[in-house]
Amino acid sequence: MKWMEKAPAKINLALDVLYKREDGFHEVEMVMTNVDLADRIELAERSGNTIRINSHNRFVPDDSRNLAYQAADLLKRRFSINTGVDITIDKQVPVAAGLAGGSSDAAATLRGLNKMWGLGLSRNELAEIGSEIGSDVAFCVHGGTAIARGRGEKIEHLPSPPSCWVILAKPTIGVSTADVYRNLKVNEVEHPNIQHMVQAIYNHDYDGMCNHMGNVLESVTLSMYPEVRMIKEQMSRFGADAVLMSGSGPTVFGLVEHDSRMQRVYNGLRGFCDNVFAVRLLGNRNEVE
């Protein structure tokens, strides 16, 4: 029997870092939401007791470094499962992009194996297990739109934001999340107002959402990689309503309300950047059911 799960990408509409903690992680407060760009995960029972990763993408590790592998391994150990699993990853989300592709694959694997192995775990239980793999996994288990706090694992659900187009543009560099956090000087950056973003979402206020986007990690990545700044500038020039880097980057996203404007921004960016996507903001939890 085979199980299919969707693993959608996330963007950070707002990302604030409050302070560096004693465990080396940073205390964050961020508003995250899913977009309609997703990997597809196929899970199949496998004879023997091993986990095998299949992927056609050369940047995706096929061993225990893969976050989907780690998700299966955690469940197997914790619940003494003695059967194997084949995990096939149809990679659509760019790798090392700031879009939580690997975290979402891990989350989809947890959701799928929970069903396949009949574990009966709740979303909260799966998210707690997922947060051992990475800070973004808890959000990805739940999906939708949420405020994430702690190191990213404390999730408070929000309603869906106003619907719009999201243009994603990823320059051909990979960014190390650890490097970006390491280079952040919390007291020297401009902090976004998370409460204003949350209020805009509750009010279904598109302009408010655009006006309160902000990411403290952006200035760090921009100073390390000038090409990210160039893409931001181009996206604004072609007419996106608001433009921001997602997570630790390097992907830049632009929100666009109107279809006609979306084509102009998309076509304009294609001239500068190989990896450009025009997708819808999802933000609805049912998308990962």
Ligand SMILES: C[C@](O)(CO)[C@H](O)COP(=O)(O)OP(=O)(O)OC[C@H]1O[C@@H](n2ccc(N)nc2=O)[C@H](O)[C@@H]1O
């Ligand atoms: C940038 C974001 O993607 C925004 O959603 C997340 O904060 C990072 O999530 P992630 O990639 O799942 O991060 P993890 O795999 O847990 O951590 C990678 C590295 O980032 C740093 N890190 C991550 C999360 C956090 N709250 N504080 C940190 O300092 C740590 O050095 C850690 O070793």
Ligand SMILES: Nc1ncnc2c1ncn2[C@@H]1O[C@H](COP(=O)(O)OP(=O)(O)OP(=O)(O)O)[C@@H](O)[C@H]1O
């Ligand atoms: N299933 C996976 N898909 C993609 N990359 C993976 C996966 N598992 C492990 N990795 C490794 O993780 C690294 C980061 O990939 P990923 O696409 O998750 O980054 P990201 O989008 O920047 O994540 P985040 O936004 O959570 O920081 C890659 O360089 C890759 O080696």
